[in-house]
Amino acid sequence: MDTLRLMHLFTRALDLSSLSAAAREAGTTQPTVSKAITALEAHLGVRLLERSTTGLLATAEGLRFHERARRLLDEYDDALADVRGHARQATGLLRVNAPVALGQFHLNALAQEFLALHPDIGIELILNDRFVDLVGDGVDVAVRLGGPLPPDAVARTIAASPRWLVAAPVYLAAHARPRQPEDLARHEFIRFAWLADGDELALQRGAEVMKVTTRGRYRVNNALAIRDSLLAGAGIGLCPQWLVHDLVQAGQLARVLPAWSGTPQQVALVTPSRRYQPARARLFMDFLAARIGALPGWTSTAA
Known part of the structure; x- marks a missing residue:
């Protein structure tokens, strides 16, 4: 047999x-x-x-x-x-999981670039904002943004993105512009749903750290929806630079309290806790480590 x-x-x-x-x-x-x-x-x-x-x-x-x-x-x-004395050409199907916004902004294009470099590899890119069961769902590489990572997985941090307070000019024209972090409590604050810290916001200016409690009637579990809500003038939000840098550059969003920022958002490559990784997974992780940190809004942290 x-x-x-x-x-x-x-x-x-x-x-x-x-x-x-x-x-x-x-x-x-x-x-x-x-x-x-x-x-x-x-x-x-x-x-x-x-x-x-x-x-x-x-x-x-x-x-x-x-x-x-x-x-x-x-x-x-x-x-x-x-x-046989030669390196094997990487082949096979690579299953990748990533958040929706990051997939739409970066990973979809990067996946196409990777496929062009490796014609014998296929990619199945699954975009959602929940952390999947790597082993149960057969995922080779998960790309995760911040947050706690599962203890039974191996994580490799490759880049970080500063987080800015931003709002649409139309919102700022209709409301008193914040001059200090405490002023945020008097504004509509748009945030991600299910945050562990809830409405408490930690901001930093150099070595100085301040915590403020925000308020807001709208929260959503999707970064693209937050971006669209801010663009529509719904309030102020704290967003990673990679998500909003184009809108800030175009004047469609403006930075609020630019001297203050949130803890940078890190991106990590997560794999099942196992000693062996297929060649296609290793190639893809090295590719992302080299490419993501060079994209607008990101700073490389890869060793």
């Missing part, structure tokens, strides 16, 4: 959510892939997939085996290349 081949067909079927797609990729037929997975299940003595008219659904055992099998297959390919 060619166990490695069976494992490859199983992982690709689950990656693509389709027996037929896995068959087309392997240059074989759907019944052949189905029989291969059935043989693998018999060999392991567990059911890996539930088949239905709506597609494939992995069992709990199937999800665990999928993660381990993908890692083993990647290690095998790297070992094969090493023993």
